Amino acid sequence: MPAFTDTTSVLERHLLLQLGDRIKRLRKAQGFGTVEMAKRVGISRTTLAAVEAGDPAPTMGTYLRVMSVLGVAGDLALLVSDTFQPAPANSAAASSKRAIPQVQVRVRTDPSRHEAQDLQSMALHKEAIRLIQDDPALLDRAREVLRRWRAQGDSRSDSLWSEWETILANQSWRKALGRTRRAQELRQASPLPTLLPDAIRQEVLAQVQALKKGVVLGDQE
Numbered sequence: 001m002p003a004f005t006d007t008t009s010v011l012e013r014h015l016l017l018q019l020g021d022r023i024k025r026l027r028k029a030q031g032f033g034t035v036e037m038a039k040r041v042g043i044s045r046t047t048l049a050a051v052e053a054g055d056p057a058p059t060m061g062t063y064l065r066v067m068s069v070l071g072v073a074g075d076l077a078l079l080v081s082d083t084f085q086p087a088p089a090n091s092a093a094a095s096s097k098r099a100i101p102q103v104q105v106r107v108r109t110d111p112s113r114h115e116a117q118d119l120q121s122m123a124l125h126k127e128a129i130r131l132i133q134d135d136p137a138l139l140d141r142a143r144e145v146l147r148r149w150r151a152q153g154d155s156r157s158d159s160l161w162s163e164w165e166t167i168l169a170n171q172s173w174r175k176a177l178g179r180t181r182r183a184q185e186l187r188q189a190s191p192l193p194t195l196l197p198d199a200i201r202q203e204v205l206a207q208v209q210a211l212k213k214g215v216v217l218g219d220q221e
Helices: 009-029 036-040 043-050 059-072 076-079 115-134 136-149 157-170 182-189 199-212
Strands: 104-107 215-218
Touching: 009 059, 009 115, 009 199, 036 059, 043 059, 076 215, 115 136, 115 182, 115 199, 136 157, 136 182, 157 182
Parallel strands: none
Antiparallel strands: 104 215
């Protein structure tokens, strides 16, 4: 049975979404429109939109350039500085009996913004897409699910299912992985989660539940 690819993938996705949200809020607070901001950074508006959506596709360099224009590149600079490095061996700091400073961050989803549901939906879809890429024959299973659903005649979802037929034919997954209203609607009418083994589904649900309670990152006793 296929294993879940990364036990921290939901957490990583959540952190990227938070970063994208922060970048978007900072851009608006500083009075930059998307056209001006993209021009200042030297990227397209499409790439800027991906950054503000917390999309993992843009490079770290692109994120850093956007943050530099907004004046918050120092946040990333902390990660590459000596700030959080252990003291050199045989140094006074290393032999000190004083408690070592600890940095802890508690990460959790915002229940008022339906973040948990969105994270769960995107994680399930990413795992299903990974399985399809490993075994393209699964596309036929997804198409069969669509045919069965459409035969049942639920007209409210028919336009979404029709769009899913195109997505499956072209494997244009990004249409369903965004944060737009349409992408959310597509995920709600998606056949992809039906392809997932129960073990993968349960692992995703467990990760989302952990984030709803709060995950502590950093040094812990």
